[in-house]
Amino acid sequence: MFDIFSYGFILRGIEVGLIIGAISPLIGIFLVLRRYSLIADTLSHVSLAGVAVGLWLNVNPLLTAIGVSVASSFAIEKLRLSKKVYGESALSIFLSGSLAIALIILSLAHGFSVDLFNYLFGSILTVKQSDVYIILGVGIVVLISVLLLYKELIYITFDEEAARVGGIPTKLINNIFIVLAALTVALAIPIVGILLISALIVIPVVSALQLKKSFWKTLILAEVFSITSVFVGILASFYLNLPAGGAIVLTTLIIFVLTMLYQRMK
Amino acid sequence: MSEITHTNTIIELKDVSFAYEKEAVVKDVSLVVHKGDYLGIIGPNGGGKSTLLKLILGLLTPTKGEVFLFGEKLNKFKDWSKFGYISQVVTHTDPHFPMTVKEVVAMGRYSRLGMLRFPAKKDAEKVQKALEQVEMWEFRDRLIGDLSGGQKQRVFIARALTGEPEIIVLDEPTAGVDVKTQKQFYELLQKLNKELSLTLVLVSHELDVIEKEATEIAYINNSLIYYGAADKFAHSEYFEKLTEKGEHHV
Numbered sequence: 001m002f003d004i005f006s007y008g009f010i011l012r013g014i015e016v017g018l019i020i021g022a023i024s025p026l027i028g029i030f031l032v033l034r035r036y037s038l039i040a041d042t043l044s045h046v047s048l049a050g051v052a053v054g055l056w057l058n059v060n061p062l063l064t065a066i067g068v069s070v071a072s073s074f075a076i077e078k079l080r081l082s083k084k085v086y087g088e089s090a091l092s093i094f095l096s097g098s099l100a101i102a103l104i105i106l107s108l109a110h111g112f113s114v115d116l117f118n119y120l121f122g123s124i125l126t127v128k129q130s131d132v133y134i135i136l137g138v139g140i141v142v143l144i145s146v147l148l149l150y151k152e153l154i155y156i157t158f159d160e161e162a163a164r165v166g167g168i169p170t171k172l173i174n175n176i177f178i179v180l181a182a183l184t185v186a187l188a189i190p191i192v193g194i195l196l197i198s199a200l201i202v203i204p205v206v207s208a209l210q211l212k213k214s215f216w217k218t219l220i221l222a223e224v225f226s227i228t229s230v231f232v233g234i235l236a237s238f239y240l241n242l243p244a245g246g247a248i249v250l251t252t253l254i255i256f257v258l259t260m261l262y263q264r265m266k
Numbered sequence: 267m268s269e270i271t272h273t274n275t276i277i278e279l280k281d282v283s284f285a286y287e288k289e290a291v292v293k294d295v296s297l298v299v300h301k302g303d304y305l306g307i308i309g310p311n312g313g314g315k316s317t318l319l320k321l322i323l324g325l326l327t328p329t330k331g332e333v334f335l336f337g338e339k340l341n342k343f344k345d346w347s348k349f350g351y352i353s354q355v356v357t358h359t360d361p362h363f364p365m366t367v368k369e370v371v372a373m374g375r376y377s378r379l380g381m382l383r384f385p386a387k388k389d390a391e392k393v394q395k396a397l398e399q400v401e402m403w404e405f406r407d408r409l410i411g412d413l414s415g416g417q418k419q420r421v422f423i424a425r426a427l428t429g430e431p432e433i434i435v436l437d438e439p440t441a442g443v444d445v446k447t448q449k450q451f452y453e454l455l456q457k458l459n460k461e462l463s464l465t466l467v468l469v470s471h472e473l474d475v476i477e478k479e480a481t482e483i484a485y486i487n488n489s490l491i492y493y494g495a496a497d498k499f500a501h502s503e504y505f506e507k508l509t510e511k512g513e514h515h516v
Contacts, residue, residue, distance in 0.1 A: 033363065148382055155373050158363060161353055165323050166377030166429070167346030209364055212409060218364040 004238050012132050013124030013191070013234055013244065019139040020188045020200070021230035025222035026146045027184045028205040030177065033157050039076070039178070040198035042091045042098075043185040046072040048194045049098040049105065050186065051119045056109035061119065062131055066138065066186040072098065073182035077175060122193030122245030124234060135187050142180050142187075149173060154215060191230070192245040203252040204229060210259040225255050274301040275337060276433055276465050277322055282331035284317055291317045293489040294331070299482075301432070304459045304466045306480030306496065308473050313487040315469045319437055322467070323351065347378040350426025350434040352419075357442045359418060361411035367421050368406040371396055374428035389428075396424040400454065416447030423454060433465040434458065440472065452479050 004010055031037055050068030054061030072094060079090040106116060118126050146153070152173045155163040164170045188197045208221035233248030240247075277299040284292040291314040299305050309315045320326040321333060324340050333340040336348065374396070375389045397403040400420040405413065410421065419439060426434045436455075440448045452475065458464045470476050476496075477483060483499045485492040492499055 033360075151373075151376050151379070151385070152381065154369075155376050158365060158370070158373065159353070159358075161325065162351050162373075163376075164325060165346060165349055165351040165435075167344070168377060169381075209362065213364060214366040214407075214409070215364050215369050 004235065007238075009125050009127070010234070010238055012127045012129065014231070016127055016132055016135050017124065017191050017230040017234050017244075017248075018227060019135055020184075020191050021227040022223060023139050023142045023146075023184050024188065024201045025204050025208075025219065025226045026143065027177075027181050028201040028226075029208075029219055029222055030153050030157050031181065032202055032205045032209070037198065037202050038088060038091050039181060040185060040201045042076065042095045043069050043073060043182050044189075044194045044197040045095045045102075046076075046098040046182075047186045047189060047197075048119065049102040051116075051189065051194070052102040052105035052109070055115060056105050060130065060134075062134055062186065062189065065189055066134075066183060069182040069186045070179050073178040074175065077178050118193070119189055120193050120195050121243055122189065122191050122196065124191060124237070124244045127190045131190055135190070138183055138187055142183050145176065145180055149176065153177060192248055196245045196249045199249040199252060200226065200229070203249070203256055207252070207256040207259040210256075210263045212263070225252065229255060275299070276301055276303075276335070277467070278334040279322070280332045280334070282318075282321055282328045282333060284314075284321055284326060285329050291488060292321065292328075292486070295484075295486065295490045296331075297484055297490065297493055299433075299465060299467060301465055302459070302463050304455075304479070304481045305468070305484060306476035306482070307467065307469045307484045307486060308471065308476050309486040309491075311471060315471075315486050316437060318484075318486055319435060319467070319469050323349070323435060347429050348432045350374070350429055350431035352422045352426055352434065352436045352439050354438045354441045359410060363409075363411055365410050366407050367397070367402060367410060367413070368393060370410050370421055371424045371428055374425035378429050392428045392430070393424075396427040397421075399427060400424045414447070415443035416450060419443065419447070419451050420454065423458070427458075431464070433467065436466070436468045438469055438471070440470070448475070455479065 028040070031040055047065040047069045050065035051061040053068060054064035057064070076090060076094050079085065079093070080087050085093070152163070152168050155166070155168055156170050156173055160170060184201065185197050188200060192200050204225035205222045207225050208218045211218070211221060213221065229248050229251040232251045234244050236242055236247040236251070237244035275298055277297075279295055279297050282292060282295045283290060295318060307315045307318060317326065321328055324333075324343070335343040336345070371393045372385060372389065375385055375392060379385060379389070394403060397406055400423050402417065402420045402424060405417065405421075410418065413421065423434075440451060443451070455466060455468070456479065459466050468476065468480065477499055480496045482494065483492060483496045484490060485499070
């Protein structure tokens with residue numbers, strides 16, 4: 001049964017998967033409650049432009065994805081706050097704009113390859129040891145940052161105006177937060193792929209919210225759902241020969257349906 | 267150090283004006299709030315009363331004039347833990363937000379704690395004390411969204427109290443609650459004002475309630491039309507005039 005752990009690539013996949021599974025709800029809970037779920041989607045498409053740059057320049061695409069998504073996150077937040085366009089329009093401008101840029105760069109580089117498919121849908125088989133170190137390092141930074149800013153993030157999410165009056169530097173915290181979101185999205189690319197990242201960030205949180213608990217318990221439940229989904233998804237991909245990203249997101253969906261049923265039966 | 271000599275001045279506005287684009291919403295308003303005052307800011311919708319409150323709290327910057335808080339210029343003022351702020355709680359709170367009464371009230375400690383510091387036992391005690399003051403301790407583990415409008419108001423008062431403020435500022439706190447709950451809410455405010463000698467500034471469109479509750483009244487319709495003692499306001503000709511014109515909303 002445990003022969004699965006004798007494969008290096010699976011171990012790397014599980015290591016990376018668990019880190020991503022742990023940090024996704026930390027970002028997700030604030031995104032969902034602030035009605036910013038779409039930001040995860042936008043940042044993931046922006047990351048694709050970053051991946052394209054990496055493939056073109058022959059640099060580790062994970063690094064370029066991190067760079068491009070963090071840089072764009074500032075621009076997204078600025079455009080959103082400027083109120084020159086509606087918030088969600090700002091997001092679609094970035095979403096489709098970066099997709100267009102990614103397409104052009106990819107065709108300039110070497111056209112559409114298997115590589116691209118891996119980035120779109122994730123592929124734990126191709127996770128390199130260097131990726132594990134990058135994801136572990138940046139993942140720890142995200143984790144510690146969220147924990148340190150936990151009470152400010154809660155206050156801003158619940159009542160931004162009162163937080164501002166209370167002297168909390170809301171602008172600074174919002175900027176740090178969107179950078180953390182951009183980092184999380186970029187890190188999740190190898191596991192679930194660009195097209196499924198927002199599902200991993202959003203669905204475990206939405207499932208936990210169904211159970212109507214305190215903030216703290218909701219976050220713990222979301223963590224449990226997220227980490228379980230990643231683990232079950234990777235096992236399923238190994239034994240049933242399924243794509244890991246799809247299996248992980250399907251598991252989150254099954255948990256979501258179960259929480260809905262549980263809530264209804266109560 | 268202080269630029270103002272009488273130490274019990276909490277808020278001072280000097281000829282403050284504010285305009286969105288070119289339209290002046292607040293024009294040349296000057297007023298002073300002293301410790302222990304209960305100021306009701308009233309006026310018609312669109313008359314600038316919420317804007318005035320935002321100017322006081324530094325959420326907006328005046329286009330002209332100056333705001334002083336505790337004797338300091340607003341842009342130099344740092345000690346925001348002296349302020350408790352309650353916005354339109356009943357209409358603004360997300361009913362599905364996963365947060366217990368205790369967690370909501372604990373937020374009131376955050377600005378006192380400062381960044382990168384975590385709540386300790388002392389903070390939990392303050393939360394309990396504040397919830398007991400508003401008679402909501404037994405609801406501590408309930409979700410905020412499951413409470414009635416009046417209960418939510420009490421929780422938000424407790425949140426403001428945990429920060430041990432000197433002044434509580436309220437923006438239309440009774441929007442969306444029934445008359446009976448409203449009455450209890452104003453009784454609680456009286457208790458805070460008289461027993462804890464907390465300074466209160468309240469924005470409301472309920473002119474007839476506020477003139478009975480508050481000690482001072484500022485009637486603003488872009489510019490300050492009446493500013494002074496509440497009992498004088500009731501008999502003033504302003505009231506008659508404004509009522510006749512139908513400019514106040516009940």
